[in-house]
């Protein structure tokens with residue numbers, strides 16, 4: 142299906158959907174995401190192929206040191222200490238700013254170069270007290286999480302009758318009179334995150350157009366043990382901003398069954414959420430500077446985001462991704478592997494509220510971006526068992542990346558997939574033709590935990606983090622050191 146066919150919405154769509162991990166504004170269909178083992182379709186010049194293969198001993202050395210040598214277990218240990226020290230790192234909180242201060246010192250301490258922060262103004266939406274209860278046909282608490290940036294309910298909450306719909310089409314088939322003043326509960330069939338998330342993103346706006354008092358949305362997840370999943374949404378410009386929250390998959394399905402039997406449902410919803418003045422936070426930067434090219438040109442970026450949701454501790458989203466990114470740079474430095482071009486670790490702030498941190502960085506660097514950046518690598522779709530890289534870029538760059546992945550046998554991570562999923566921050570560049578990649582990993586359970594209290598260190602695995610950090614280090618080193626710039630077609 143086409144998510145963002147209307148040009149007028151494309152920009153907003155890109156911005157808002159990016160923050161939901163990995164959605165590109167194009168034909169969205171999981172079938173087109175090919176997971177292909179290396180094939181031989183590419184005709185790279187023999188000289189370049191030989192040059193790429195000359196890096197095999199360096200890949201072997203990185204793999205050996207990170208998997209079995211002095212760095213084995215280090216990424217997990219450092220990440221778990223960080224997570225246990227700072228807990229949730231939610232936008233607008235002191236914990237996030239403390240975590241950023243800590244990382245700024247840490248990157249200096251381990252020897253990264255040009256360590257600094259760059260200001261970024263991010264939304265500051267705080268949920269406050271919130272609750273939902275089924276009133277009719279029987280009393281039952283409904284665990285819920287407000288969706289940013291939802292407004293509060295009127296003081297004392299809303300008590301209203303419920304309309305359950307499975308789709309926007311079903312909502313639109315109802316008269317406005319049937320919806321006015323009601324709580325609309327969206328219970329879409331789970332297809333995939335990319336497809337089903339539109340109910341969280343647009344549900345409140347569509348319900349508001351019909352005069353609804355509030356919207357509740359089935360959490361955007363394929364599997365549940367009673368957890369609501371948080372998230373961000375978009376209020377369309379010309380609608381009343383009604384309160385909106387996610388409820389559990391279990392409760393949403395229950396409400397749908399009751400409603401289909403024709404039994405009246407009443408829900409009480411109370412939310413005290415509030416949007417405060419936008420908050421000045423910081424993106425954190427540290428480098429391994431190139432030995433040949435100007436240090437601020439043709440940079441290879443490795444990145445993940447430091448901020449998390451206020452529920453869970455963001456070990457998966459995106460502690461693991463942020464840590465493999467900067468650890469990769471630390472390991473290269475400590476192995477004295479300095480490439481021709483600069484490798485820059487960026488730890489984004491404010492990704493969860495609509496990719497705000499990376500958005501400000503992109504705008505701040507827009508004037509120089511063509512010369513400044515050569516390649517972007519991000520991890521924000523899990524650090525489960527690494528499989529390889531998920532690529533965005535033209536067919537020439539694709540062939541270079543496929544050839545580089547052939548060297549990753551010591552990491553058992555030689556798979557190539559495209560188009561890229563899971564690069565919400567770097568999509569600000571890759572959607573315009575800059576080449577990039579995200580960590581391809583065995584993340585079929587990612588959306589079980591995403592934006593819930595279940596996002597904890599229990600999901601992370603020391604061996605997989607080592608392999609992922611080694612894959613990022615080896616890939617970034619080769620790309621940053623090759624005699625050619627990464628091919629691209631900028632738009």
Ligand SMILES: *[C@@H]1O[C@H](CO)[C@@H](O)[C@H](O)[C@H]1NC(C)=O
Nearest residue numbers: 258259260261420421422423
């Ligand atoms: C960054 O933000 C802080 C706090 O608002 C401000 O004091 C500082 O001047 C800003 N730095 C830059 C370079 O804009």
Ligand SMILES: *[C@@H]1O[C@H](CO)[C@@H](O)[C@H](O)[C@H]1NC(C)=O
Nearest residue numbers: 526527528552553554555583
């Ligand atoms: C290599 O990766 C494949 C695909 O995930 C997996 O089935 C296999 O067990 C892995 N082998 C090793 C030695 O880790």
Ligand SMILES: [Zn+2]
Nearest residue numbers: 162458459521
């Ligand atoms: Zn994330």
